[in-house]
Amino acid sequence: xxxxxxxxxxxxxxxxxxxxxxxxxxxxxxxxxxxxxxxxxxxxxxxxxxxxxxxxxxxxxxxxxxxxxxxxxxxxxxxxxxxxxxxxxxxxxxxxxxxxxxxxxxxxxxxxxxxxxxxxxxxxxxxxxxxxxxxxxxxxxxxxxxxxxx
Ligand code: CO
Numbered sequence: 001x002x003x004x005x006x007x008x009x010x011x012x013x014x015x016x017x018x019x020x021x022x023x024x025x026x027x028x029x030x031x032x033x034x035x036x037x038x039x040x041x042x043x044x045x046x047x048x049x050x051x052x053x054x055x056x057x058x059x060x061x062x063x064x065x066x067x068x069x070x071x072x073x074x075x076x077x078x079x080x081x082x083x084x085x086x087x088x089x090x091x092x093x094x095x096x097x098x099x100x101x102x103x104x105x106x107x108x109x110x111x112x113x114x115x116x117x118x119x120x121x122x123x124x125x126x127x128x129x130x131x132x133x134x135x136x137x138x139x140x141x142x143x144x145x146x147x148x149x150x
Contacts, residue, residue: 007107008100008104008107008108009104010104010108011095011101011104011105011108011110011140012095012096012097012100012101012104013093013094013095013101013140014093014094014095014096014143015062015093015094016061016062016092016093017062017063017092017093017094017139017141018062018063018064018065018091018092019064019065019088019090019091019092020064020065020066020067020088020089020090020091020092020139021064021065021066021067021086021088021089022067022068022076022079022080022083022086022087023066023068023086024068024080024085024086025068026044026053026054026055026066026067026068027044029055029068029086030044030055030066033057033064033066037057039057039058039059040057040058041055041056041057041058041066042055042056042057042058043055045120046070048070050074050076051069051070051071051075051076052067052068052069052070052074052076053067053068053070054066054067054068054120065092067089076089088136089137090127090136090137090138090139091136091137091138091139092125093138093139093140093141094141094142094143095140095142095143097142098116098123098125098126098140098141098142099124101126101140102115102116102126105128105140109132110128110129110132110133111128111129111131111132112127112128112129113126113127113128114126116142119141121141123141123142123143123144124141124142125141125142126139126140127139127140128140
């Protein structure tokens, strides 16, 4: 096997950062949470490169990410084709070090879909193919660091 045979161990994760719901209409979804639950909801933001408009429902221990596709020919758009009323799209687990988590994921056959890339929060994140994670898309996002050493 040569170099690289050292087992990196399990993928190190801490808390749930957020769960994400795909929704057909973001403004309706925001209104739904504001009217029915005592939660704050962030402003809607467009992420053109991911072809989504998103907002975050802020809860005490984690957020709910609401995602509306900007086009039907996008990952979230295709998800809504299969689930027209929307539904659970992914869960996001926080890690201290996205690069290490990515390497450990790949070493364990968890099929990372991308290399760690800065997301909405500016912190590196990647996704794991749901076929390798019990049927649910998993996002791994680096948690906020206490100190900046760059
Ligand atoms: Co997410």
